[in-house]
Amino acid sequence: MAKLLLNMRYVPEDEAADVRAFLDEARIDWYQTRPSPFGISHGGIWLRNNDDLPRAKALMADYQRERQANARAAQAQAERDGTAETFADIVRADPKRVVLIIIAIVCLIGFMAVPGYMLSR
Known part of the structure; x- marks a missing residue:
């Protein structure tokens, strides 16, 4: 019976390609299902093959550890260069979205506080 190695939800295409490549390199038989x-x-x-699962998980763990280290190094380099995205950059790029999110947060906090306020009266 087949075993799921990687759910493709929120997986960028470059990561999926890397996973397919290291599975092929390790001669692990795999297939991919498409989104519904x-x-x-x-x-x-x-x-x-279920017997390939431990080896594939070990390869996946190594790959994810390496990818995480590369992403952190790239973020640190962007922060040193001053090119990292900041909150101000996000506000400048899409101010309406930021304002709507802040309004939604305030409303949710208000809705959560109303029962406590009503009970304290």
Whole structure:
């Protein structure tokens, strides 16, 4: 029976390509399912043979550790260069969205506080 190695929800294409490449390099038999048309499933990368699961998970853990280190190094370099995205950059790029999110947060906090206020009276 097949085992799911990677759920494709929120997985960028470059990461999926890397996973497919290291599975091929390790000669692990896999297949990929596509997202469903209604958005219920986002697809995944599956292993055909259950015996390959421990080795594939070990390869996946190594890959994720390396990817995390590279992402952190790139973020640190962007912060040193002054090119990292800041809150001010986000506000300048899409001020309406930021204002709407802040209004939504204030409303949610207000809705959560109303029962406490009503009970204290």
